[in-house]
Each structure stands twice: as structure tokens, then as C-alpha cells.
Amino acid sequence: MIVTIDGVAASGKSSVSGGVARALGIPYVSSGLLYRAATLLGLDAGLDLGDPGALLAHLSTHPVRLEPLAEGNRVWQADRELTDDLHSTRVDKGVSVVAAHPQVRAWVDDQLRALPEPFVAEGRDMGTAVFPHAQHKFYLTASARIRAQRRAKERPDDIPDIEAALIRRDELDANQIAPAADAQVLDTGPMTLDEVITTILRAVRA
Numbered sequence: 001m002i003v004t005i006d007g008v009a010a011s012g013k014s015s016v017s018g019g020v021a022r023a024l025g026i027p028y029v030s031s032g033l034l035y036r037a038a039t040l041l042g043l044d045a046g047l048d049l050g051d052p053g054a055l056l057a058h059l060s061t062h063p064v065r066l067e068p069l070a071e072g073n074r075v076w077q078a079d080r081e082l083t084d085d086l087h088s089t090r091v092d093k094g095v096s097v098v099a100a101h102p103q104v105r106a107w108v109d110d111q112l113r114a115l116p117e118p119f120v121a122e123g124r125d126m127g128t129a130v131f132p133h134a135q136h137k138f139y140l141t142a143s144a145r146i147r148a149q150r151r152a153k154e155r156p157d158d159i160p161d162i163e164a165a166l167i168r169r170d171e172l173d174a175n176q177i178a179p180a181a182d183a184q185v186l187d188t189g190p191m192t193l194d195e196v197i198t199t200i201l202r203a204v205r206a
């Protein structure tokens with residue numbers, strides 16, 4: 001069984017996916033972390049993020065491993081844990097350029113499709129491009145202001161700057177953020193985290 005939870009930037013996907021996965025007793029997989037890891041490694045190596053050939057060559061000699069633990073995903077490059085460095089403002093800024101390369105998307109998708117079921121997969125295109133046959137699909141939205149207010153608790157920047165960056169990232173991610181036709185769309189703006197998790201669990205268990 002695969003449950004997909006897609007949605008716009010900072011819509012609560014990771015927290016919701018973690019809660020749903022723990023309640024179901026299965027792992028969750030955060031696809032955005034792989035795009036973030038590719039971006040971080042590219043930046044650290046001084047690569048042009050607009051050059052997919054250079055990025056892929058670097059990733060092939062610096063393999064990245066996603067550890068989809070129920071209590072929180074971790075990402076490794078050999079012995080180096082990247083997890084805590086993946087949510088910086090510089091990675092936020094570069095990641096959409098990296099994620100727009102079809103070669104990078106294939107690098108991520110191959111890793112995701114190799115994972116053993118069951119799991120919850122969260123991202124942008126889990127229910128559309130990567131796991132179109134998933135049994136349960138959800139799509140989370142919320143206004144940019146509400147998402148910026150939530151994200152302000154995790155970033156040092158001001159709310160208007162965070163809001164502008166989120167809107168910009170949604171524009172750059174536009175190609176992969178359409179909900180699947182068979183996804184249940186949830187506006188999480190007026191909902192608590194627990195309410196979103198409970199709504200999804202009710203649908204999955206129905």
C-alpha cells in the first residue's frame with residue numbers, strides 16, 4: 001500500500017506524513033529531501049545548479065542515501081549526515097532550479113520506486129508522476145500567508161520575506177504541483193495538524 005501526500009511549499013506535508021505514517025505503523029518518505037540533498041551537494045561543490053550534467057556526475061560519485069524512518073527522515077552522503085543542513089535559506093532558494101531538471105527528477109524517482117511498500121510518500125508529484133497507482137492520495141494547500149507564519153517558526157527570516165519566497169518557489173515548481181485528479185484536496189489553513197492527520201486516517205481506513 002502507498003499513501004501519497006502532495007502539496008505546495010510549507011503546507012505541512014512532512015508533519016502530516018509523519019503523523020499518518022506513525023499511526024499506520026509504516027515509514028514515510030520525504031521526496032523533497034532528495035532534491036534538497038542534490039542542491040546542497042551542488043552548492044558545496046561550487047557547481048552551476050543550472051547544469052544537470054555536472055550535477056548528475058557529482059551525484060554519481062557522491063551517492064546520497066535516504067533513510068525513511070517513521071520518526072523523521074534522515075539523509076546521508078557516505079558517512080556525512082546532511083539532514084540538518086537541508087532546510088537552510090540557500091537550499092530553499094536553489095532547489096527549484098535543481099528539481100526542474102528531468103535528469104535529477106529521474107535520479108530521485110528511481111530511488112523512491114526502489115523502496116519496499118508500504119509507505120507514505122510526500123512531495124509534489126507523488127500521486128501524479130511517481131506513484132500514479134497509489135491507493136490513497138491527498139493534496140494539502142493553505143494560503144501563502146498562513147504557510148509563511150508556520151514556516152517563520154523554523155527560519156530566521158521575516159514573515160513577508162518568507163511569504164514572497166514561498167510564492168516564488170510555488171511558481172518555479174508549477175510544473176509538478178498540480179493535484180492528482182483522484183486526490184482528496186485539503187485546505188489546511190483552518191485545520192490543526194491533528195485534524196489533518198485524523199481526516200487522512202479516516203479516509204485511509206474507510
Ligand code: C5P
Pocket residue numbers: 009010031032033035036095096097099122123124125126169173176
Ligand atoms: O517539500 P520540500 O519543500 O522540502 O521540497 C523542496 C523542493 O523540492 C520543492 O520546492 C521542489 O522544487 C522540489 N520537489 C519536487 N518534487 C517533489 C518534492 C520536492 O520538485 N516531489
